Amino acid sequence: MTVWTPGYNDVTHVGIADRLLRFFGPRTSPFGGESLTTDLPPNDTRQDSTNGERGDALDADGTTTQRDITALLEAAMQAGDVQIFIQMVDRIDWSQQSPADFVSAVHLALAAGAHLTARQLAIQGHRLYPEHPDLDKMAYILAPSQAQVVKRPPHQTPGTPNFDWLREHSAHYRGMWVALREGQLLAAAPTVRELKNKLDLTNKGIFFARVP
């Protein structure tokens, strides 16, 4: 899966600057200008928020469209300020958004470095649309960690002999991957692939390390 980055034709450019300026005001805008559509010349009619079918459509019922949401978050992400991105997310009424909005927003949040926001969006989207496969996967992968005690009889841990072996023999295996068990070298190889070929990976208790 790849991160979906909207191209010019994928987003609604008309009204983005207006909306950002409405949120943050002209002096606090992180973009340093009145328009985000700096890839177009100033006289391009597509930038004119007062003269365009899409601009009118955005304001007709006061709601935001998927393209609108995505464009807003895309712009915030490209500003490189994760706090701005989070503020944008917080100001959107997510209860009214589509599954595609959530999917795009999660990708953008991850790309922006807003990882907790990405989780919150994934979980909220999954609650609203539990049958949506992408949201189901996102909520699963980004879910909070869950710990569970594993009951088993006490045993002698094999870790320490392996660490001891590494301390004593590392000088001879620099740059190599080594596989150990209970302080005994099983195999060594310059790459993981070669190491795998030398081992029976169904065996339990193999300790792996790369000797720098």
Add this chain to the structure above:
Amino acid sequence: MLYLADGHFFATGMIHYLDHTTFSPALSPRLVVRIWLGNHALETIVDTGGLYFVCHPELAELCEPEFGPELRVAALNIRGHKVEGTLRRTKITLEAEKGQDLAVNVTAFIPQLDTGIQWPFPSFLGLQGCLEFLRFAVDPGQNAFYFGAM
């Protein structure tokens, strides 16, 4: 093990940690704990300022069957380096030298490197998606890392 004031368990397991990775004694002190990923033991650094279980990409390749479906993420900042990779769900186990093991379902970040580039870092246990809902405590006098479920 360790108990809360009301008598309930705080930590149910303990493992001794190393102060540094096996091969880097000159670096500043770390909390290096051994974890299990499937049948394989790995050396990891506790990094409460980090995110996810950052798994060394070659170890991830070795333990591929242990990982669930992936979610591509643009980048994660690791030690000042912006690294591209994938997010996947997996289960790690903290093996107790005293007490009971703890299995943890975590989010793993697996760096994706260009051909010929080697991952310069070890594996990390970050906070979000990994250690966040564990109870843990450190006894520097005994080099003991205590852990328990919430």
